[in-house]
Amino acid sequence: MAVTIKDVASYANVGVGTVSRVLNGGSVNETTRELVLKAMKELKFTPNATAHRLRKNKTGVIAVLVPIINHPFFSEFVECVEEEADRYGWSVLIVSSQQKIEKENGIIEKIRRKEIDGAIFVTHYEHDEKDLMGCPFVSIDRPLTKDIPYVTSNNYDATAEALEYLISGGCKKIGYIGSKPIVNSEVMQREKAYLDTMAKHGLEPRIVNEVIMHGEERGVADKFFSKFPDVDGVFAAGYTMAQTTYTVAIEKGYSVPDGLQIVGYDGSFKNWGSIKSLTAVEQPIADMAKTVVDLLYGVIEGKQTPLRTVLGAKLVKGATTK
Amino acid sequence: MAVTIKDVASYANVGVGTVSRVLNGGSVNETTRELVLKAMKELKFTPNATAHRLRKNKTGVIAVLVPIINHPFFSEFVECVEEEADRYGWSVLIVSSQQKIEKENGIIEKIRRKEIDGAIFVTHYEHDEKDLMGCPFVSIDRPLTKDIPYVTSNNYDATAEALEYLISGGCKKIGYIGSKPIVNSEVMQREKAYLDTMAKHGLEPRIVNEVIMHGEERGVADKFFSKFPDVDGVFAAGYTMAQTTYTVAIEKGYSVPDGLQIVGYDGSFKNWGSIKSLTAVEQPIADMAKTVVDLLYGVIEGKQTPLRTVLGAKLVKGATTK
DNA sequence: CTGAAAGCGCTTACAG
DNA sequence: CTGAAAGCGCTTACAG
Numbered sequence: 140m141a142v143t144i145k146d147v148a149s150y151a152n153v154g155v156g157t158v159s160r161v162l163n164g165g166s167v168n169e170t171t172r173e174l175v176l177k178a179m180k181e182l183k184f185t186p187n188a189t190a191h192r193l194r195k196n197k198t199g200v201i202a203v204l205v206p207i208i209n210h211p212f213f214s215e216f217v218e219c220v221e222e223e224a225d226r227y228g229w230s231v232l233i234v235s236s237q238q239k240i241e242k243e244n245g246i247i248e249k250i251r252r253k254e255i256d257g258a259i260f261v262t263h264y265e266h267d268e269k270d271l272m273g274c275p276f277v278s279i280d281r282p283l284t285k286d287i288p289y290v291t292s293n294n295y296d297a298t299a300e301a302l303e304y305l306i307s308g309g310c311k312k313i314g315y316i317g318s319k320p321i322v323n324s325e326v327m328q329r330e331k332a333y334l335d336t337m338a339k340h341g342l343e344p345r346i347v348n349e350v351i352m353h354g355e356e357r358g359v360a361d362k363f364f365s366k367f368p369d370v371d372g373v374f375a376a377g378y379t380m381a382q383t384t385y386t387v388a389i390e391k392g393y394s395v396p397d398g399l400q401i402v403g404y405d406g407s408f409k410n411w412g413s414i415k416s417l418t419a420v421e422q423p424i425a426d427m428a429k430t431v432v433d434l435l436y437g438v439i440e441g442k443q444t445p446l447r448t449v450l451g452a453k454l455v456k457g458a459t460t461k
Numbered sequence: 462m463a464v465t466i467k468d469v470a471s472y473a474n475v476g477v478g479t480v481s482r483v484l485n486g487g488s489v490n491e492t493t494r495e496l497v498l499k500a501m502k503e504l505k506f507t508p509n510a511t512a513h514r515l516r517k518n519k520t521g522v523i524a525v526l527v528p529i530i531n532h533p534f535f536s537e538f539v540e541c542v543e544e545e546a547d548r549y550g551w552s553v554l555i556v557s558s559q560q561k562i563e564k565e566n567g568i569i570e571k572i573r574r575k576e577i578d579g580a581i582f583v584t585h586y587e588h589d590e591k592d593l594m595g596c597p598f599v600s601i602d603r604p605l606t607k608d609i610p611y612v613t614s615n616n617y618d619a620t621a622e623a624l625e626y627l628i629s630g631g632c633k634k635i636g637y638i639g640s641k642p643i644v645n646s647e648v649m650q651r652e653k654a655y656l657d658t659m660a661k662h663g664l665e666p667r668i669v670n671e672v673i674m675h676g677e678e679r680g681v682a683d684k685f686f687s688k689f690p691d692v693d694g695v696f697a698a699g700y701t702m703a704q705t706t707y708t709v710a711i712e713k714g715y716s717v718p719d720g721l722q723i724v725g726y727d728g729s730f731k732n733w734g735s736i737k738s739l740t741a742v743e744q745p746i747a748d749m750a751k752t753v754v755d756l757l758y759g760v761i762e763g764k765q766t767p768l769r770t771v772l773g774a775k776l777v778k779g780a781t782t783k
Numbered sequence: 784c785t786g787a788a789a790g791c792g793c794t795t796a797c798a799g
Numbered sequence: 800c801t802g803a804a805a806g807c808g809c810t811t812a813c814a815g
Binding site for chain 3: 148193
């Protein structure tokens with residue numbers, strides 16, 4: 140049998156309210172406090188979090204839902220979220236949606252059941268606005284509903300900058316390889332920036348941008364190179380897409396960066412030791428995580444929060460461009 | 462105000478016990494059941510998980526503690542754990558210890574407070590046996606205490622196999638680069654297998670094996686190559702270590718695999734698109750995760766569980782050996 | 784400052 | 800099968 144505040148109270152000859160007050164820093168006579176503290180120690184008392192939660196109607200737990208954990212971008216994101224959540228004393232529940240809608244609905248259910256106080260949703264599904272009503276959510280790169288705050292980076296400008304860099308490096312036949320988001324998302328600004336920049340310079344666009352699952356990048360890269368064998372530059376709109384593009388290009392006999400220059404999105408992940416460093420647009424993942432956690436805190440506390448926060452991504456030069 | 466079983470009960474003109482019984486599949490008259498179900502639907506009732514937990518003294522939550530999330534091995538491990546936990550209907554709390562002992566103690570505290578039912582501990586600290594007493598724990602690669610079950614792979618045999626492979630590929634001056642575990646762990650079998658295999662073939666050992674933090678691999682690799690510039694083969698005892706070894710070797714002008722062959726531990730991570738594939742010993746991460754979750758289930762349920770489970774790692778050939 | 788009591792939302796013997 | 804009641808372990812007005 141676990142020891143409860145009741146045991147502590149009778150051991151210290153005080154009421155349970157008093158024990159609760161020393162637990163929560165309420166005002167209690169210094170002598171009584173020490174008496175209670177001593178009783179707690181001698182009884183090896185540990186407060187029960189569940190009972191506390193039931194009374195306070197708050198769990199101190201948030202969830203972070205990502206499409207996949209085992210991925211350079213998302214694992215770093217989750218790592219940062221965990222660290223930021225710690226600042227608020229929050230625990231973080233992780234769920235990998237694996238592109239299964241049930242996993243996402245599971246989070247909504249957990250909020251309804253009061254298992255968690257709120258969630259960070261990185262998802263590619265559309266959800267019924269009614270299902271999300273009243274749920275403390277925040278998200279990345281897109282507005283889940285029109286009143287759910289989200290954090291994004293300047294996809295358009297950073298992509299344009301990357302393309303200008305390829306062009307200034309001598310590329311004339313620049314392609315775009317992407318895995319298209321299946322829902323409206325600011326990630327789509329990458330393709331738009333590509334098209335605009337090509338048009339601006341009078342260059343012909345070469346696009347393969349398809350809806351795929353994680354792990355199916357190779358098919359897209361293969362298709363791209365069969366369709367546009369003459370490219371001298373490519374913008375790959377995602378980390379795994381860029382890595383795959385590089386690998387496939389090498390296999391097909393392109394020489395990088397001499398014959399073919401590659402720029403990716405999300406490039407140098409510190410712990411992954413990519414063998415050759417990619418020139419890439421880098422999103423400020425740690426900032427994005429911090430911001431999104433702060434936003435979630437605001438939402439949970441019922442504060443006014445900005446609906447859209449844009450952080451700056453920037454081009455970092457590596458070995459895949461001249 | 463949230464709607465509770467009390468509301469449902471009075472709406473359906475039954476007792477709260479009856480509502481609880483339809484919630485938990487207890488025996489209740491079919492007509493009454495439908496009445497209650499209808500009331501739940503009309504009132505949009507969702508049961509409160511916290512109240513349920515308080516009564517059942519069970520949370521349905523486990524934690525997984527890893528040294529770092531943003532890492533090919535650990536992120537895949539966590540991903541698999543989450544998937545396996547799902548089978549038991551468990552939610553999983555993630556914590557990245559970042560080699561901070563407070564984070565690890567936080568988990569112990571969460572168990573004491575009944576925030577979680579148990580935890581998977583992947584850690585490099587020694588813990589006081591008394592602190593862990595009565596905590597449902599399982600771990601990886603080492604026995605946290607003498608009665609905490611753990612899962613490991615056949616580190617010794619797999620390492621020996623890798624070295625035999627280097628030797629059969631013509632290597633004579635084979636080095637060992639590692640980040641030494643700071644506590645007793647089966648990972649140490651890798652160094653032992655190296656030493657034994659060198660001795661068996663009458664080869665001179667070349668070892669740099671140091672206690673470092675994640676992110677400090679480069680210093681170890683630098684030191685290794687300054688100390689043993691003449692190597693023609695190297696066994697790098699970890700994924701990031703191997704990647705770093707490769708990078709440093711290339712920078713120093715070695716040609717891989719012609720002048721220098723490299724074998725790592727944990728090599729081809731599916732979603733990371735390493736540009737050049739590493740020859741490496743691969744641990745069965747998914748199996749390890751499944752096994753460790755099953756073990757934790759056994760421990761939580763108070764069943765008899767094996768203390769040590771060994772799974773097979775095996776050598777997978779890539780482009781860094783001949 | 785402090786104790787007794789009510790209540791958070793459930794589950795579970797206990798009678799009937 | 801079903802209702803009334805007790806209780807899981809806390810917190811919080813309410814008196815004193």
